[in-house]
Amino acid sequence: MSPLLHEVRPALTILGEHERMFQETVRDFALAEIAPRAGAMDEARAMDPELIAQLFQLGLMGIEIPEAHGGTGSSFFTSVLVVEELSRVDPAVGVLVDVQNTVVIKALLHWASQEQRERWLPRLAQDTVGAYALSEAGSGSDAFALATRATPDGDGWVLNGRKLWITNAKEAGLFVVFATVNPDLGYRGITAFLVEKGSEGLTVGKKEDKMGIRASSTCELLLDDVRVGPDHVLGDVGKGYKVAIETLNEGRIGIGAQMVGLAQGALDHTVKYVQEREQFGRAIGSFQAVQFELADMAAEIEAARLLVYNAARLKDAGEPFLGQAAMAKLFSSEVAQRVASRCIDLFGGYGLTRDYPVEKLYRDAKVGTIYEGTSNMQKQTIAKLLLK
Ligand SMILES: Cc1cc2nc3c(=O)[nH]c(=O)nc-3n(C[C@H](O)[C@H](O)[C@H](O)COP(=O)(O)OP(=O)(O)OC[C@H]3O[C@@H](n4cnc5c(N)ncnc54)[C@H](O)[C@@H]3O)c2cc1C
Numbered sequence: 001m002s003p004l005l006h007e008v009r010p011a012l013t014i015l016g017e018h019e020r021m022f023q024e025t026v027r028d029f030a031l032a033e034i035a036p037r038a039g040a041m042d043e044a045r046a047m048d049p050e051l052i053a054q055l056f057q058l059g060l061m062g063i064e065i066p067e068a069h070g071g072t073g074s075s076f077f078t079s080v081l082v083v084e085e086l087s088r089v090d091p092a093v094g095v096l097v098d099v100q101n102t103v104v105i106k107a108l109l110h111w112a113s114q115e116q117r118e119r120w121l122p123r124l125a126q127d128t129v130g131a132y133a134l135s136e137a138g139s140g141s142d143a144f145a146l147a148t149r150a151t152p153d154g155d156g157w158v159l160n161g162r163k164l165w166i167t168n169a170k171e172a173g174l175f176v177v178f179a180t181v182n183p184d185l186g187y188r189g190i191t192a193f194l195v196e197k198g199s200e201g202l203t204v205g206k207k208e209d210k211m212g213i214r215a216s217s218t219c220e221l222l223l224d225d226v227r228v229g230p231d232h233v234l235g236d237v238g239k240g241y242k243v244a245i246e247t248l249n250e251g252r253i254g255i256g257a258q259m260v261g262l263a264q265g266a267l268d269h270t271v272k273y274v275q276e277r278e279q280f281g282r283a284i285g286s287f288q289a290v291q292f293e294l295a296d297m298a299a300e301i302e303a304a305r306l307l308v309y310n311a312a313r314l315k316d317a318g319e320p321f322l323g324q325a326a327m328a329k330l331f332s333s334e335v336a337q338r339v340a341s342r343c344i345d346l347f348g349g350y351g352l353t354r355d356y357p358v359e360k361l362y363r364d365a366k367v368g369t370i371y372e373g374t375s376n377m378q379k380q381t382i383a384k385l386l387l388k
Helices: 017-044 049-057 076-089 091-111 114-126 183-189 240-276 288-316 322-352 358-369 375-387
Strands: 129-133 149-153 156-167 172-180 190-196 202-207 218-228
Touching: 017 049, 017 076, 017 091, 017 358, 049 091, 076 091, 076 240, 076 288, 091 114, 091 129, 091 156, 091 172, 091 240, 091 358, 114 172, 129 156, 149 172, 156 172, 156 190, 172 183, 172 218, 172 240, 183 190, 190 218, 190 240, 240 288, 240 322, 240 358, 288 322, 322 358, 322 375
Parallel strands: 129 172
Antiparallel strands: 149 156, 156 218, 172 190, 202 218
């Protein structure tokens, strides 16, 4: 090829055969199985267990787990497509699948020993929900100020502490728990542990009563003298900060996908509504002011989607993606809030009622700027890269 010519790459939104198949399957599933349950699950503040079983059956709970371990053997980009499609219908289901794939499984794929992989990956692919327990009451953005202690006990460890905000905690069979083996070591004392549901001393505590993603469980996790063997350390002792940073760097692309899906879902409902709702003897969608609102929203969503897809494709290509992931999460979570809010406006008074799904999507959007690193934390990452 001439040195003046660059290799032409396909557009980010052109999907491979396998990716398209996944997208279509999940889209159909979400419309048929999730849409009819979303309102009731939100009201009940609970995920339908039958739905979780279906997510496992479809292979959506072990997307990147190799087929040899019973998983789907697919890419990170595929996980992003799946989270987007699920969140278009219900972001609470989107985050359940997101945490399972892009955080918990990711941590094991990167850091687990051969024995841990053989023990846990088949279960995570088949029937075990995972949760990721880093945050505490006193340590959120400053995650490595955590206070949960791991004290040596024979050749194993005893864990004591209280985790807060743990997504999937009610449903989880496996928890990735972060604790410090020595607070004087600062972040170098942080260690990740694999803790199984049913371990003595482990209790799932209060479930938060949230404004959005209400069907997704967010709970306290109490550890009172939980004994684990040395084979429960994920990665090396004192390397938990690396486990946390690396998994969350990728995981936040998944939250970007959740927010893109949410925004697209809100716009889909609104496009339909403005063609049905009549005022002044015409469909409100025939007013140019309304059309321009739709156009602005569509352009913002597409821009957010391109940021998310680009970050995910960079990740799969083994290229640096830290800044792109932070931008994708920052931008898409803000787009989701703006779009969901504008969609409520276009529904008028009906937008405030639970008769239409946009009210729920508006509530669900708020968390996007908070979890897996607040917007300020994403800006801090981007600025650090600019100023280094
Ligand atoms: C629904 C939900 C689910 C969650 N799921 C999980 C989970 O599964 N596992 C888990 O470990 N955690 C989880 N979290 C916790 C989440 O990651 C934290 O809430 C988040 O990191 C923010 O921490 P915080 O709530 O303590 O807020 P704080 O850190 O107290 O932040 C409060 C405000 O201060 C700002 N701020 C803080 N420090 C700075 C700074 N240096 N510069 C500028 N601004 C700053 C923040 O941007 C924010 O606006 C979840 C949270 C929610 C709400």
